[in-house]
Amino acid sequence: MTKVLVVSGYKAYELGIFQKDHPSVSYIKKAIKKELSPMVEEGLEWVLISGQLGIELWAAEVIFEMQMTYPNLKLAVISPFLEQEAKWNEQNQEWYESILAGADFIDSVSRKPYEKPWQFRLKNQFFIEKSDALLLVYDHEKEGSPKYLYEMAKQYQNNHSYPIHLITFTDLQSIVEEDEYSQTYPEINDV
Incomplete structure (x- = not known):
């Protein structure tokens, strides 16, 4: 059983998404929720993210939504190093701060600001060793x-x-198609 899950994936810019409320984000969040829901039903307690812009912060928003139904579900934001948001624009810093404000646990793997890429490798190793499974977009x-x-x-x-x-691009495309189908044929949802 998965008690501690790491959730990660692409950074927003890697997906060509430059606004946190881009229409594609709703499908990404639906896909994450679809994967998380059975795990939460089976006893998932903690979701770990490093707070990267993109999949990880959208996953945090999904967790916050799910916590209304599953108050025992907790979110940990463990950044690879201190002040990872220092060079982000103001809007992204505010988004990050809002996620930290809702998190149940906040820390950094490396207790100093960014120095070298080894800090990312150390973060990856820490996450894998401290978790039971990985959910990756x-x-x-x-x-x-x-x-x-x-x-x-x-x-x-x-x-x-x-x-x-x-969660692959094919999975995301399926979510889009399911959504379009249910909007085109809403009467089927009532069956």
């Missing part, structure tokens, strides 16, 4: 920042039972 067709966490998790699987749940 990642598609092998489009490499990007999630690739490193995915590869480290796959390597970890060589010696550990560590489920990796992927």
Whole structure:
């Protein structure tokens, strides 16, 4: 059973999304919720994110929504280093601060500001070792920042039972099609 889950994926700009309320975001959030719901029903207690702009902060918003129904579900934001938001624009800093304000636990893996890429590797290693499973919005067709966490998790699987749940672009397209279908044929939803 998964008690602690890492959720990660692409950064917003890797998906060509530059506004947190872009229409695609609702589908991404639906896909995340669809994956999380059965895990929460089975006893998921903690979701860990590092607070990256994009999938992770949208996942945090999904967690906040789910906490209304599942108050025992908790969110931890553990950044790779201190002040990761220092160079973000004001709007993104405010978004990040709003997520931190709702989080149940906040910390940093490295207790200093950004120095070198090893801080990201250390964060990935920490997340995998401190969790029971990984939910990753990642598609092998489009490499990007999630690739490193995915590869480290796959390597970890060589010696550990560590489920990796992927949300691919095909999965996201299915969510879009389901939504369009239910809007086109609303009477079917009533059956």
